[in-house]
Amino acid sequence: MNLAEYQTMFEAEQRHFWFRGTRRVVFDQVRDLVDRPVQVADIGCGTGGTISQMPAKWTVTGIDVSLDALRFTSSRGHRRLALASGERLPLRSASFDLAFALDVIEHCADDGAAAAELFRILKPGGRLVTTVPAYQLLFGPHDRALHHHRRYRRGQFRSVLVGAGFEVERASYFNTVLFPPSAAVRLAQRFTRPSNGDTSSVSVAIGPLNELFAKVFDAERLALRGVDLPFGLSILAVAHKR
Numbered sequence: 001m002n003l004a005e006y007q008t009m010f011e012a013e014q015r016h017f018w019f020r021g022t023r024r025v026v027f028d029q030v031r032d033l034v035d036r037p038v039q040v041a042d043i044g045c046g047t048g049g050t051i052s053q054m055p056a057k058w059t060v061t062g063i064d065v066s067l068d069a070l071r072f073t074s075s076r077g078h079r080r081l082a083l084a085s086g087e088r089l090p091l092r093s094a095s096f097d098l099a100f101a102l103d104v105i106e107h108c109a110d111d112g113a114a115a116a117e118l119f120r121i122l123k124p125g126g127r128l129v130t131t132v133p134a135y136q137l138l139f140g141p142h143d144r145a146l147h148h149h150r151r152y153r154r155g156q157f158r159s160v161l162v163g164a165g166f167e168v169e170r171a172s173y174f175n176t177v178l179f180p181p182s183a184a185v186r187l188a189q190r191f192t193r194p195s196n197g198d199t200s201s202v203s204v205a206i207g208p209l210n211e212l213f214a215k216v217f218d219a220e221r222l223a224l225r226g227v228d229l230p231f232g233l234s235i236l237a238v239a240h241k242r
Contacts, residue, residue, distance in 0.1 A: 001147055003068050006047055010072045013049035017210050018175075021217025022102065022234070023053055025174055026129050028221050029238050030098060033058075038097040041121055043086050044104030048073030061096075063089060065107075086114040091121045098122075101130040103234075105160070106148045115164035122241040128166060132157055134173055134235050138186040157235050166239035172224060173232030177216045182233055 013019035027034075037057045045051055045062030046069050054060055061080045064070050070081050084090050086101065086108050099118050108114040118128055133143065133151045143151065152160075158171045175182070223229065224236070 001066065001069075001145070005145060006066065006068050006072060009049075010047040013047065014052075015210065017213035017217060019049055020214055021175075021221070022131065023050055024218060025221045025224065025236060026100065026102060026131065027053070028225070029129050029236070030127060033098060039095065041089075041091060041096045041099040043089065043099060043101045043118065044107065045069070045073055045081070048076040048078055050100065050102060051078050052076050058098075061091065063091070087117060088113075089117045089121055093120050094123045094126075096121050096123060097126050099126065099128045101128065103131055103133065105130060105157075106132045106143075106150055106152070107146075109149055111150075111160050112163055115160050115166070119164045119166055119241055124241055126241050128161075128237075128239045128241075130161075130237050130239075132235050134231075134233055135183075138183060138233075140186050140189045142186065142189070152235055154235055157237060161237060161239050165241065167242055168237060168239045170228060171235060171237040172228035173234065174220050174224060174229055174236050175217070175234045176220060176229045176232040178213065179232050 034055045035057060037059070040054065040058045040060045042051050042060055042062045045064050048062065051060050051062050051073065061082070062073055062078060063082050063084050064073070065083070065085045067083055070083060073081060082090050086104055087110050099122055101118055105111050105114050122128065133148065135153065136151045139148070139151050154171050154173060158168050161168050220229065
């Protein structure tokens with residue numbers, strides 16, 4: 001990702017519905033750990049918005065491949081940071097209770113190696129919460145702007161995690177309600193190149209719809225407590241190391 005995309009992320013991730021909604025969805029998957037003093041690795045921490053929302057009792061280490069991203073994270077007051085690729089983590093084996101890899105694995109040329117590293121750093125019984133974008137058919141300017149290598153189907157992503165040694169507790173699509181209009185836009189973008197080059201959809205100003213879409217995400221968060229969703233723009237997986 002270029003500096004402009006990181007700047008956009010830094011400015012938007014505390015208010016944009018997608019960042020807010022995704023954080024609430026993934027944190028809800030480990031709500032039993034909120035009041036426990038656990039060691040957490042945030043792999044691909046970006047500009048630090050997710051770390052900033054983590055419970056006070058968690059001790060969090062952030063990893064990112066971009067020095068620009070880590071500078072933004074540091075500006076939020078976080079200090080346990082390291083510059084590294086997700087495929088080669090400078091972290092001790094079996095040292096974390098919980099790892100997040102939120103929209104990270106699609107950035108890695110070798111997704112199997114990234115999943116294996118996540119497995120390696122977790123303690124026995126440790127949990128992984130991870131998300132990736134769904135459906136290669138939708139790959140377009142947004143993905144190129146963010147330097148994605150691919151998008152996934154649910155079974156394909158599950159196989160990557162199982163291949164690394166994880167036991168997958170659940171794998172579900174999400175961002176389901178907004179899928180039809182968003183997918184239509186992504187498909188249209190495949191056949192039209194913007195005059196200013198590829199940019200991510202995060203840069204789109206959505207104004208008063210922001211709060212409405214945040215409520216849609218929250219409804220999905222509650223639904224995911226009981227069921228897996230059959231389609232969506234993203235995939236959520238929760239797995240553990242035996």
